[in-house]
Amino acid sequence: MRKLLLLIIISTLFLACQPGNKAKDDAVNFKNVNQQMTKSFSDLNAQDTFKIELNGRKPENMVLVFNIKKAGGKEIYHVQLKGSDLIGDTDPNLDLSKEKDQMTFLKTIADNFFAEDNFLEPAVLPEDKADNYVPDKVLYEELKKSRLNGFKYRLGKENNVYIAWSEKEQKVKIYYKCC
Template identity: 70%
Template sequence: MRNIALLAATCLILLTACNSKNKKETNTIEFKNVNQRIAKSFSDLKRLDTFKIELTGRKPEEMVLNFTIRNADGKEIYNTKIKGADLLGNTDPNVDLSKEKDQIVFLKTIANDFFSDDNFLEPAVMPEDKADQYTPDKLLYEELKKSGLNGFKYRLGKENNIYIAWSEKEQKVKIYYNCC
């Protein structure tokens, strides 16, 4: 009888330990890096460039969003690294990001939505568009009107979108608009 009571107590302890471990795991986020590619016309209207986004790191303060564009020949024409901490610091103050779990979900959402159709601008500048105070390079803006090349926009924060396009004249990707 004593052995049965000891066995029952041991089983109860093990069962409780296993259940508490399982509950703990369901509250954690399964970590999986974001790594996406998409082919779109950008530096040449007849050939496709490869856009790649990769989110690395396990903790929000260590996470980095690495964005690159390679032309049809495989040459890297654009690369920027955006720190997760910068994206978190420039977000809407009404969004509650006080918990690490919510910060990770937020950063993954930004990375997963990076290549949404709304961010590919075809063409970058419409012929009737006019440059304004958010146009850092008026000559590039006019060049894009004539070339009809496509643009891409991405966000750095709540009120900061970067618009980039290929400059045929300078043979590089440049910011042509920076606004809300």
């Protein structure tokens, strides 16, 4: 009986010291993303606040919220991107079949949202020519003259959105949308 009891105790200790089970190992350890930074955007002499949030616990329910506020606090741009849309419109060679990989992918998008090359200073260079990806030629010409800065972000595999402040219309507009 003593040997059996000793065997049970040793077995219990052995199992307790083993790493977690497979299901636990595959669990996603995720913290919501909440970042902000200031950059000149709607006014070359003032700093606007750019903010990105990634909220949710499951990729299909996650939402990436991006907004820009002027120096005085007034919101001038707001967009919500569904995690499921971002996952669905990505490189088909990228394997996102597992939830863990989807979470990592969405977190990477949020973490890289404010990469330095997404801030375009100025939005449009004087020598730039409008092409078929320019939805508003008048705004494009306005940006050449104002020399205001732009910002670009990715909606999917080949879908970049370029935005800038229109002094004339007093709002943020898309000035380029392309691959």
